[in-house]
Amino acid sequence: MSVGLVVVSHSAKIAEGIVELAGQMAPGVRIRAAGGTDDGGLGTSFDLVMSAVVDADDGDGVVVMCDLGSAILTAETALDFLDDELRARVRIADAPIVEGAVAAAVAAEVGGALAEVVDAAEASAAAS
Amino acid sequence: MSVGLVVVSHSAKIAEGIVELAGQMAPGVRIRAAGGTDDGGLGTSFDLVMSAVVDADDGDGVVVMCDLGSAILTAETALDFLDDELRARVRIADAPIVEGAVAAAVAAEVGGALAEVVDAAEASAAAS
Amino acid sequence: MALDITWTKAWIARSADVISEHRTDLTTLDRAIGDGDHGENMDRGFSAVATKLADLSADATPGDALKMVATTLISTVGGASGPLFGTAYLKAAGAVAGHEELDGADLVAMLTAARDGIVLRGKAEPGDKTMIDAWTPAVEAAATALAAGKDEVAILVAAAEAAEAGSAATDPLVARKGRASYLGERAIGHRDPGSVSSALLLRAAVDATTD
Amino acid sequence: MALDITWTKAWIARSADVISEHRTDLTTLDRAIGDGDHGENMDRGFSAVATKLADLSADATPGDALKMVATTLISTVGGASGPLFGTAYLKAAGAVAGHEELDGADLVAMLTAARDGIVLRGKAEPGDKTMIDAWTPAVEAAATALAAGKDEVAILVAAAEAAEAGSAATDPLVARKGRASYLGERAIGHRDPGSVSSALLLRAAVDATTD
Numbered sequence: 001m002s003v004g005l006v007v008v009s010h011s012a013k014i015a016e017g018i019v020e021l022a023g024q025m026a027p028g029v030r031i032r033a034a035g036g037t038d039d040g041g042l043g044t045s046f047d048l049v050m051s052a053v054v055d056a057d058d059g060d061g062v063v064v065m066c067d068l069g070s071a072i073l074t075a076e077t078a079l080d081f082l083d084d085e086l087r088a089r090v091r092i093a094d095a096p097i098v099e100g101a102v103a104a105a106v107a108a109e110v111g112g113a114l115a116e117v118v119d120a121a122e123a124s125a126a127a128s
Numbered sequence: 129m130s131v132g133l134v135v136v137s138h139s140a141k142i143a144e145g146i147v148e149l150a151g152q153m154a155p156g157v158r159i160r161a162a163g164g165t166d167d168g169g170l171g172t173s174f175d176l177v178m179s180a181v182v183d184a185d186d187g188d189g190v191v192v193m194c195d196l197g198s199a200i201l202t203a204e205t206a207l208d209f210l211d212d213e214l215r216a217r218v219r220i221a222d223a224p225i226v227e228g229a230v231a232a233a234v235a236a237e238v239g240g241a242l243a244e245v246v247d248a249a250e251a252s253a254a255a256s
Numbered sequence: 257m258a259l260d261i262t263w264t265k266a267w268i269a270r271s272a273d274v275i276s277e278h279r280t281d282l283t284t285l286d287r288a289i290g291d292g293d294h295g296e297n298m299d300r301g302f303s304a305v306a307t308k309l310a311d312l313s314a315d316a317t318p319g320d321a322l323k324m325v326a327t328t329l330i331s332t333v334g335g336a337s338g339p340l341f342g343t344a345y346l347k348a349a350g351a352v353a354g355h356e357e358l359d360g361a362d363l364v365a366m367l368t369a370a371r372d373g374i375v376l377r378g379k380a381e382p383g384d385k386t387m388i389d390a391w392t393p394a395v396e397a398a399a400t401a402l403a404a405g406k407d408e409v410a411i412l413v414a415a416a417e418a419a420e421a422g423s424a425a426t427d428p429l430v431a432r433k434g435r436a437s438y439l440g441e442r443a444i445g446h447r448d449p450g451s452v453s454s455a456l457l458l459r460a461a462v463d464a465t466t467d
Numbered sequence: 468m469a470l471d472i473t474w475t476k477a478w479i480a481r482s483a484d485v486i487s488e489h490r491t492d493l494t495t496l497d498r499a500i501g502d503g504d505h506g507e508n509m510d511r512g513f514s515a516v517a518t519k520l521a522d523l524s525a526d527a528t529p530g531d532a533l534k535m536v537a538t539t540l541i542s543t544v545g546g547a548s549g550p551l552f553g554t555a556y557l558k559a560a561g562a563v564a565g566h567e568e569l570d571g572a573d574l575v576a577m578l579t580a581a582r583d584g585i586v587l588r589g590k591a592e593p594g595d596k597t598m599i600d601a602w603t604p605a606v607e608a609a610a611t612a613l614a615a616g617k618d619e620v621a622i623l624v625a626a627a628e629a630a631e632a633g634s635a636a637t638d639p640l641v642a643r644k645g646r647a648s649y650l651g652e653r654a655i656g657h658r659d660p661g662s663v664s665s666a667l668l669l670r671a672a673v674d675a676t677t678d
């Protein structure tokens with residue numbers, strides 16, 4: 001068990017690439033991609049985010065990484081539609097999506113709790 | 129003519145996705161991907177960076193965006209091998225790769241000079 | 257006409273039509289200061305909404321119809337306008353939940369809830385060059401018309417006109433939210449696409465009263 | 468034996484062999500505190516180097532051979548160790564450029580230049596749990612041996628031993644550079660992979676003197 005990660009990008013390629021890259025340093029973490037629109041275009045998908053969050057959760061909670069502003073809007077909306085129990089353990093990190101996802105994945109891999117994984121992601125913004 | 133962009137990621141998918149995403153808001157900017165190793169694995173490629181920088185330059189200079197630390201090492205090494213004239217107009221931005229690339233692309237699209245494009249990328253780290 | 261489910265359905269159907277008609281215009285606006293997809297986004301969303309209109313049960317209320325619009329937009333739009341309009345319609349539905357027919361006070365409550373939903377979601381303030389710059393004047397004009405004892409149609413007209421004026425007033429602004437904020441001063445002289453679609457939707461509400 | 472092009476080529480060939488032999492070990496170390504590719508990276512690089520060894524011209528100097536190693540590693544390794552070792556060999560080549568045979572002072576100059584190249588590129592300080600923790604003691608031990616009047620082989624032995632000890636001394640450290648820095652305290656108890664490969668390369672230099 002560990003905190004899971006969801007990567008919400010406007011691009012399916014970016015999200016999938018991040019899942020591979022972050023997964024390399026965190027083979028035990030459930031990292032799920034929610035990239036692009038339902039039909040594979042550039043944009044975000046509420047349905048992809050919803051199912052990725054449900055899938056990433058293993059009981060320890062989920063940290064959601066977003067790229068541009070509208071990805072955050074989609075992620076926040078998805079959170080509103082989760083049942084309260086799951087929603088209580090989902091956090092949206094205020095962090096750069098690639099750098100933050102790698103840092104968060106490592107923090108989750110070593111057993112970090114939800115808040116620690118969020119902190120790891122957010123601290124990555126400060127690093128160069 | 130505009131400042132060009134090179135996206136150096138450990139993942140070919142991430143680099144290609146960023147090129148598409150940033151290109152959407154900057155159709156007139158030369159944005160080139162240098163993602164993954166020569167054989168498509170996770171890592172960075174000196175040769176891909178070199179050719180991307182040469183290709184992205186149109187005379188106005190190039191801003192290089194990197195993901196993790198070793199991408200920066202590869203990019204810096206590539207810069208050392210460029211001829212002095214081109215090298216003088218290449219900058220490595222200290223910015224998150226996705227968010228910075230989009231901001232830099234827009235700055236280049238509207239005719240920003242090399243320093244302005246770097247500033248746009250680096251300011252994106254501060255935005256949420 | 258009474259502002260009941262028949263009006264609500266007509267409003268939604270007209271919304272889908274008018275968004276489809278202005279698809280290219282909206283995208284052109286978004287290409288200037290965004291990523292050039294607002295028309296496609298809105299049309300994808302409202303086409304899906306139009307398809308579901310027939311599925312509404314016979315005893316559906318205006319609130320039920322608005323809720324269907326909300327969830328459909330949220331699932332299909334794919335851009336910032338999806339969660340924003342989705343939240344607007346969701347809060348609007350909540351404000352009139354259970355009502356079979358909407359009176360002036362309901363309309364003002366509905367518009368206010370919609371606007372508040374957009375603000376809750378997107379954190380934009382008036383003057384940030386977003387759809388809020390259409391919605392806030394619309395809400396204020398509707399409230400003023402209600403206070404002046406105007407009827408439902410006049411309230412909707414006041415809202416639509418104020419939204420149109422508010423949208424036009426985004427031209428000289430610098431954007432502080434959304435993709436246009438990347439452009440800084442370069443956004444000046446361009447109209448915010450989301451404010452234009454907002455005004456179109458509010459105008460459709462007026463036109464639906466004569467359907 | 469004289470430390471000429473024959474020795475340099477033997478050193479490079481042995482380096483490729485020893486990296487290949489330790490490929491799995493290096494990757495296992497990197498899996499614990501990195502991304503698990505250091506063995507593959509180094510082996511990809513030195514396999515390419517080994518291939519090019521035969522292409523060196525008949526009148527190549529040690530510096531020419533080291534420069535070939537540098538450019539090949541830079542082009543083929545694919546990880547942080549590529550630019551780092553690449554810069555090390557490049558600067559080492561520069562320090563002995565034109566020399567046909569290396570004396571003790573040349574060796575110390577070469578090792579110093581290599582270490583300085585890694586620092587220039589990677590900005591690591593001693594104690595950051597990187598390959599610098601093998602290179603810096605190696606440079607110091609070589610300089611001490613030179614000052615004490617030791618011969619070339621003894622200087623190389625001193626460097627290799629100090630690199631091995633320096634590498635072992637990375638075990639208790641927290642990493643401040645490279646991927647292991649993501650791990651914080653969790654890196655404690657693990658050896659830095661790049662320091663291990665560095666020590667292997669310096670040991671190969673000793674072994675090449677008896678080839």
Ligand SMILES: Nc1ncnc2c1ncn2[C@@H]1O[C@H](COP(=O)(O)OP(=O)(O)O)[C@@H](O)[C@H]1O
Pocket residue numbers: 070286290291293294297298334335336337338340374377378379380385386387388433434435448449450451
């Ligand atoms: N934070 C926000 N608050 C209010 N409205 C916003 C916000 N961000 C964007 N918008 C609105 O969304 C519109 C763009 O929608 P659209 O093009 O469909 O989405 P995207 O920008 O994701 O491509 C803008 O014109 C603006 O009116």
Ligand SMILES: Nc1ncnc2c1ncn2[C@@H]1O[C@H](COP(=O)(O)OP(=O)(O)O)[C@@H](O)[C@H]1O
Pocket residue numbers: 198497501502504505508509545546547548549551585588589590591596597598599644645646659660661662
């Ligand atoms: N900034 C740096 N300075 C010095 N050495 C570094 C630095 N970053 C990484 N290293 C070295 O590189 C090694 C990792 O190499 P490798 O696994 O091939 O690259 P990557 O980390 O890109 O996968 C580390 O063990 C460390 O010795």
Ligand SMILES: [Mg+2]
Pocket residue numbers: 286290291292293294335
């Ligand atoms: Mg858009």
Ligand SMILES: [Mg+2]
Pocket residue numbers: 042043291293334335336
């Ligand atoms: Mg969009």
Ligand SMILES: [Mg+2]
Pocket residue numbers: 497501502503504505546
């Ligand atoms: Mg590695």
Ligand SMILES: [Mg+2]
Pocket residue numbers: 170171502504545546547
């Ligand atoms: Mg690697």
